[in-house]
Amino acid sequence: MKYYLVAGEASGDLHGANLMKALKLEDNEAVFRYFGGDKMQAEGGELVKHYVDMAFMGFTEVLLNLRTIFKNLKKCKEDVLHWQPDVLILIDFPGFNLKIAEFAKANNIKVCYYISPKVWAWNQKRVLKIKRVVDRMFCILPFEVDFYKEWGMDVDYVGNPLLDEQAKFSPDAGFLEKNQLSHQKIIALLPGSRKQEIERLLPVMLSITGNFPDYQFAIAAAPTFDENYYHQFTGNKKVSLLFDNTYNLLYHAHAAIVASGTATLETALFKVPQVVVYRGGAISITIARMLVKIKFISLVNLIVNKKIVTELIQEDCNTQKVNDELQFIISGEGRNAMLKNYDDLLKLMGKPGASEKTARLIFSYFKSHKSKDH
Structure with a gap:
C-alpha cells in the first residue's frame, strides 16, 4: 500500500x-x-x-x-x-x-x-x-x-511510543569518557528543540549552574543547531553540550530541568527527578490562559492526574524558583517522593x-x- x-x-x-x-x-x-x-x-x-x-x-x-x-x-x-x-x-x-x-x-x-x-x-x-x-x-x-x-x-x-524508544535503548558504556564528563553527579538541561523554546528557557536554566559546584551540567542539544548557536548562551560557563544523545544523558543524570513537552515524560521514564519549565510569548500565554482547560501542562502530571513534578510557568520560571526546586529534588524527601510517584506513572503507561x-x-x-x- x-x-x-x-x-x-x-x-x-x-x-x-x-x-x-x-x-x-x-x-x-x-x-x-x-x-x-x-x-x-x-x-x-x-x-x-x-x-x-x-x-x-x-x-x-x-x-x-x-x-x-x-x-x-x-x-x-x-x-x-x-x-x-x-x-x-x-x-x-x-x-x-x-x-x-x-x-x-x-x-x-x-x-x-x-x-x-x-x-x-x-x-x-x-x-x-x-x-x-x-x-x-x-x-x-x-x-x-x-x-x-x-x-x-x-x-x-x-x-506510548516513548516506551518503545526506552526499551530499544542500550546505554553507551563509554559515554562519560567520550563526552569528557567527570564522575560528578550530572544535572541534565533539556531546553527543547525549537528556537523559541531554547532562547526563552536556556538562559534561566544556565543561571543556576554556579549555585551547584558539586554537580556538572550537560545540555541535551538539538541536532538542528550547531555548537556556535549554543555558545551564545553558555559563554564561559562550564557546561557540556551533547548532541543527539538525550537518552544516554538521562540514563546518567541525577536530576534535570526540562522544557514542558514530550521530554518531561522521557525524563520520568528514566526515573530522573525533574523541574519542568515553560515560557511563551506574553500574548500567546495570555490567550492560552483564557483558553486552556487543564490543571497541568506536563504530561507526567496529566497522566497521573496529580502533581508529581513542579511546573514553573512564565514569571515563575526564574532563577530563584528553579534553584529552589532543583535543591528540593536532588536529595531527601522531595527526591524520594518524586521517585515513588514515578512508579504510579509507569503502571498507567502500560507496555512497549x-x-x-x-x-x-x-x-x-x-x-x-x-x-x-x-
Whole structure:
C-alpha cells in the first residue's frame, strides 16, 4: 500500500520513523512519501518537506509565520492529491494536520491520526471536526480513550511510543569518557528543540549552574543547531553540550530541568527527578490562559492526574524558583517522593509496542478498504 505521512517536528519524525519500520514488517509492499525529518528519511521513501521549515510554537509565532505555513499547507495538499495514497497518516502537529485531514477527507482519501491532538486541553468541540474528518484515531495517552468516549468516538489506545524508544535503548558504556564528563553527579538541561523554546528557557536554566559546584551540567542539544548557536548562551560557563544523545544523558543524570513537552515524560521514564519549565510569548500565554482547560501542562502530571513534578510557568520560571526546586529534588524527601510517584506513572503507561500495534491496526483496517476499492 501507499502511505503518506505528515510529521511537523522532531518528536513526530521519531514516531513516524518507528511507525514506518513497523509498517514495512506488516506490509511488504509498503511505499512511503512524507513531510518529516532525517529519521523518517533513513527508513526510505520520499521526503517532500523537512520539519525544520514547519515548527512554529505559540499564537504570536504562528501569526508571524503565516505565509510560510500557508505555503507548506498548499504544497502538502497538492502533493497528497497528486500521489493518491491508500492512507494518509497524520502524526500529532494538529494546527497543520487537521487542515490536511479535512482536505483529504473531501477528496476521498482515507485518514488516520497517530498521537491525538490535545483536544482535551482546550476547545474540546474540535472533537466534532475530528469525528468528521478522521477515519481512525490512535491514542498514546491512557486518559484519552475515556475523553473521546464522552464525545461518542471510539479510538484505539496503542500504548506510548516513548516506551518503545526506552526499551530499544542500550546505554553507551563509554559515554562519560567520550563526552569528557567527570564522575560528578550530572544535572541534565533539556531546553527543547525549537528556537523559541531554547532562547526563552536556556538562559534561566544556565543561571543556576554556579549555585551547584558539586554537580556538572550537560545540555541535551538539538541536532538542528550547531555548537556556535549554543555558545551564545553558555559563554564561559562550564557546561557540556551533547548532541543527539538525550537518552544516554538521562540514563546518567541525577536530576534535570526540562522544557514542558514530550521530554518531561522521557525524563520520568528514566526515573530522573525533574523541574519542568515553560515560557511563551506574553500574548500567546495570555490567550492560552483564557483558553486552556487543564490543571497541568506536563504530561507526567496529566497522566497521573496529580502533581508529581513542579511546573514553573512564565514569571515563575526564574532563577530563584528553579534553584529552589532543583535543591528540593536532588536529595531527601522531595527526591524520594518524586521517585515513588514515578512508579504510579509507569503502571498507567502500560507496555512497549505502540508502533507495532498501530502499524498492525492501520494495515488491517485500510487493507480491507483497499480491496473493496479494487
